[in-house]
Amino acid sequence: MRLVGLTGGIASGKSTISNLFRDSGVPIVDADVVARDVVQKGTRGWKKIVKAFGNDILLENGEINRALLGQIVFSDPSKRQLLNRLLAPHISSGIVWEIAKLWMKGCKVIILDIPLLFETKMDRWTNPVIVVWVDPKVQIERLISRDGCSEEQARNRINAQLALDWKKSEADIVIDNSGSLDDTKQQFQEVLTKVSEPLTWKERLRSRDGLISVVVCTAVGILLAQKNLL
């Protein structure tokens, strides 16, 4: 199975690209969706947030007030680190579960759409890593127009992540989404062909997938050898 990492900066166009993959029949695991699921009312994630941020963080219906929590964590790095620490285990196990379900269905290629791929070091599990890059000016314009936030709020959100240029330098594949949607779609076609190719042996060995296969095969080999079946 090929697990493709799809990342970038906030509003750089990850969802736009993952929708193109979905339309082409490639399954997606969306970390933002998982991150929402793990804080649904009554879950362990929800309880942790209420304990750490108090009852004021809840809406009248008992759900998390995401707008307020966003305001708090994107203007205070220590609060953001706290939130990340509380939710990280729930988000990562949610992601692993979603991948496992698709793997059990026999999916050969899975896209992991995750804004914090490098920040969470999950890039080790993915191959290739696609970074959706956008010109900084365009990024801020799109973010403000999509979320209706102020320029300061937009900058706070951008600064809460590793620099997009650094992510670009670490990428296996870069999609430049600064231009028109048609321009992006053209780049996407080439990327789709690339990720649909089966993994080479070198890539398999590089990925943890390969390592796990090696470990499992070695263990089975030793077991069979002990039982004199080899």
Ligand SMILES: CC(C)(COP(=O)(O)OP(=O)(O)OC[C@H]1O[C@@H](n2cnc3c(N)ncnc32)[C@H](O)[C@@H]1O)[C@@H](O)C(=O)NCCC(=O)NCCS
């Ligand atoms: C702070 C919260 C409540 C704001 O919710 P809101 O609905 O306004 O935004 P949403 O969840 O749709 O996220 C929008 C974008 O913000 C960025 N973002 C979200 N969380 C973080 C974070 N902890 N650090 C940096 N950027 C983040 C991502 O680019 C994401 O795509 C929410 O983002 C959250 O719970 N974040 C912590 C969980 C997390 O790390 N999510 C990222 C998935 S790995």
Ligand SMILES: Nc1ncnc2c1ncn2[C@@H]1O[C@H](COP(=O)(O)OP(=O)(O)OP(=O)(O)O)[C@@H](O)[C@H]1O
């Ligand atoms: N090539 C493009 N031309 C014009 N608008 C675009 C283009 N690509 C994306 N957009 C718009 O820019 C905004 C951000 O795109 P998108 O939601 O795909 O980013 P994202 O990286 O998934 O954001 P987030 O990190 O918040 O999840 C959206 O409003 C989207 O419609």
